[in-house]
Amino acid sequence: MEPTLLARVIPPTPGPAAELDRLGDEIADLSAHLDAATAHLLDLIREFDARGGWNTGFRSCAAWLSWRVGLDPGAARERVRVARALGTLPRLAQALARGELSYAKVRALTRVATPETEERLLAVGRAGTAEHVERIVRGWRRMDRKAEARETARRHTSRALHVYQDEDGMVVLRGRLSPEVGALLVQALAAARETLYQQRRASDVSAETSLGGVSAETPTLAQQQADALALLAETALHRGMDPGAPGERYQVVVHVDAPALADPEAPGQSVLEDGTRVSAETSRRLACDASRVVMRHAPDGHVVEVGARTRTVPPALRRALQHRDRGCRFPGCGLPFGQGHHLRHWAHGGPTTLSNLALLCRRHHRAVHEEGYQVERHPDGELRFRRPDGRLLPEVPPPAAIPADPVHAFRARHEAQGLSIHPRTAMPGWLGEPLDVGYAIDVLHPLAAG
Numbered sequence: 001m002e003p004t005l006l007a008r009v010i011p012p013t014p015g016p017a018a019e020l021d022r023l024g025d026e027i028a029d030l031s032a033h034l035d036a037a038t039a040h041l042l043d044l045i046r047e048f049d050a051r052g053g054w055n056t057g058f059r060s061c062a063a064w065l066s067w068r069v070g071l072d073p074g075a076a077r078e079r080v081r082v083a084r085a086l087g088t089l090p091r092l093a094q095a096l097a098r099g100e101l102s103y104a105k106v107r108a109l110t111r112v113a114t115p116e117t118e119e120r121l122l123a124v125g126r127a128g129t130a131e132h133v134e135r136i137v138r139g140w141r142r143m144d145r146k147a148e149a150r151e152t153a154r155r156h157t158s159r160a161l162h163v164y165q166d167e168d169g170m171v172v173l174r175g176r177l178s179p180e181v182g183a184l185l186v187q188a189l190a191a192a193r194e195t196l197y198q199q200r201r202a203s204d205v206s207a208e209t210s211l212g213g214v215s216a217e218t219p220t221l222a223q224q225q226a227d228a229l230a231l232l233a234e235t236a237l238h239r240g241m242d243p244g245a246p247g248e249r250y251q252v253v254v255h256v257d258a259p260a261l262a263d264p265e266a267p268g269q270s271v272l273e274d275g276t277r278v279s280a281e282t283s284r285r286l287a288c289d290a291s292r293v294v295m296r297h298a299p300d301g302h303v304v305e306v307g308a309r310t311r312t313v314p315p316a317l318r319r320a321l322q323h324r325d326r327g328c329r330f331p332g333c334g335l336p337f338g339q340g341h342h343l344r345h346w347a348h349g350g351p352t353t354l355s356n357l358a359l360l361c362r363r364h365h366r367a368v369h370e371e372g373y374q375v376e377r378h379p380d381g382e383l384r385f386r387r388p389d390g391r392l393l394p395e396v397p398p399p400a401a402i403p404a405d406p407v408h409a410f411r412a413r414h415e416a417q418g419l420s421i422h423p424r425t426a427m428p429g430w431l432g433e434p435l436d437v438g439y440a441i442d443v444l445h446p447l448a449a450g
C-alpha cells in the first residue's frame, strides 16, 4: 500500500506567537492610554500650581503632590516641572494627550525645548526611541551649556572700570560690572547712603536745637551716591580689605524687648539692625532658635549691660534633635535641615528640652509662627499639626476613591474625547539605523553653527 500523505489541518485557535502579539498590543495600547491620561493629569497639576492650591502650608506644589498622591519627591518635582513646561509647548502637550509620545520622551524633551525649537524636537521624539531621545537631549544640553558659557565668558571679558581725570580736576568713573558684582556694589552704596543719612539726621537735630531750625539742603541722589562711594573707599582702606567670613556678612540682628517676645500683643520694639520693624511674631520665630545676646538698657536707651552670646538650643541638644526628628516634621515635608522650634516658646517659660522641641524647616517654622498653623505634642509623643482653621493636617492623607475598572474608565473617557488610541499610536518611526548624535545636534540645534 502506498503511504498516504495526510494534509495537516491548521487548528482554528491562534498559536502562542499570535497570542503574545496580542498581549504586546494590549501593553502598547494601555501604555498609550496611560500617557494620554498623564497629559490630563499634568493639565490639572499645572492649573493647581498656577492657582496656588498647594499653598496651604506646603513648601511647593511638588511637596503637596508627594504628600497627597504618594509620589517620591523627585518624581513629584519632575511632574510639576513638566506640567509647567508644557504650558508653553502646545505641540508636545498635544502629542502626549493623543498618546502619540510617551511621558518619558516628553519629560526628556521638555528639558531643552523652547517654543522656537519645539517643532524640531517633536520630530525627534516621533522618530526615535526613548533612548535616542535621551541621547539627543543630552547632546542638546551640552550645546546649550557651551553657548551659555561663551556668552558668560564674553560678558566677563568685557568687565571694566575706567577712572580718569576731567579738565576741571574732577575724577570721572565709567564701567561695566558683571551682574553679581554690580548687585554687591548697589547694595554697598545703599548701605553707605543709609549710614550717611543717619549721621546727617543726627547732626541736623543738634544743629536745629542750637541754631534754631537751620538745616542744610538735602543732597540729590547722585550726590548721595558720590558721598556713599567715598565712605566705601574709606571703610575698605580702614578695614584692610577684609571681606569677613560669610556668616558674619549676612547675619541678621534683631533687637526685641523682652515683654514683646513673651506676648505679641504687648507693646515693645522689634527692629532689625538697619531699623526695619518686624512683627512680634517674626521676632519670636527668629528667637526660637538663635544666638542670643541679652542687653539691658537704661530708661534713656543706653546699654548698661551686655551678656555673653549663648545658643538658645545648645549644640549637643541640637544633635539629639536632628537625630530624633531627622528632618522637618511638618506633614509632607521632611527637609533634612531645620530649626529647633519650641512647642511652648522659651519666652513663655517653655523648657529647651527634646520633648518641647520639634525640627521645622525655615518655611514651616514661619507657618507655625506667622501663618496660624498649630502644632502640639500629644501624650503618645506624636505631633499633631492643624491648619489655621483648626482642621487636622494628617501625616498621610486618605486614599482617593477609584472606579473598580480604571482601564475601562480610561478607554471610555478617551473615546468620549474622540481620541483614537491603538497599539501603534506611539510607535517610533525609527527603522533600526544607528544614531549619530553629533550630526543630529549639528542639524537641529539653532546655535550649533556658532
Ligand SMILES: [Zn+2]
Pocket: 284, 285, 288, 289, 340, 341, 342, 365, 369
Ligand atoms: Zn519656633
Ligand SMILES: [Zn+2]
Pocket: 059, 328, 329, 330, 333, 334, 335, 360, 361, 362, 363, 364
Ligand atoms: Zn518643612
